[in-house]
Amino acid sequence: xxxxxxxxxxxxxxxxxxxxxxxxxxxxxxxxxxxxxxxxxxxxxxxxxxxxxxxxxxxxxxxxxxxxxxxxxxxxxxxxxxxxxxxxxxxxxxxxxxxxxxxxxxxxxxxxxxxxxxxxxxxxxxxxxxxxxxxxxxxxxxxxxxxxxxxxx
Numbered sequence: 001x002x003x004x005x006x007x008x009x010x011x012x013x014x015x016x017x018x019x020x021x022x023x024x025x026x027x028x029x030x031x032x033x034x035x036x037x038x039x040x041x042x043x044x045x046x047x048x049x050x051x052x053x054x055x056x057x058x059x060x061x062x063x064x065x066x067x068x069x070x071x072x073x074x075x076x077x078x079x080x081x082x083x084x085x086x087x088x089x090x091x092x093x094x095x096x097x098x099x100x101x102x103x104x105x106x107x108x109x110x111x112x113x114x115x116x117x118x119x120x121x122x123x124x125x126x127x128x129x130x131x132x133x134x135x136x137x138x139x140x141x142x143x144x145x146x147x148x149x150x151x152x153x
Contacts, residue, residue: 001117002090003152008124014143015131016076034130043069046079046126051105052120055104056113096134
């Protein structure tokens with residue numbers, strides 16, 4: 001499962017790199033479907049991942065306002081800073097945690113830690129599909145979703 005997180009992070013970095021060539025007006029433009037705009041989608045992906053990882057650890061969610069991150073560089077720096085804590089947690093992951101249940105304040109119910117990790121992985125992949133559609137609308141070749149050939153053996 002950790003390999004799929006590594007895949008998502010690698011693809012996310014490739015998307016950040018591709019989007020450096022996109023004017024800020026296009027990154028902020030409201031679009032049909034998805035989370036609304038390209039920049040917010042990056043913010044949302046990172047925020048959801050970080051929130052759930054903190055939730056699994058029993059830590060409080062950190063409330064960060066999107067309005068304070070209005071450039072691609074700012075969102076990437078935020079994402080990178082959250083990745084440090086996420087990677088450190090995942091480095092301690094054991095299959096023993098798979099069926100432990102937790103609850104989080106932003107939704108009702110109890111979920112297994114394994115279920116949450118799979119949700120976070122699928123959530124990012126879903127949004128990368130939306131970015132692919134928007135990239136094509138901008139005349140750009142989307143980042144490949146292929147897992148093969150990314151060195152994640």
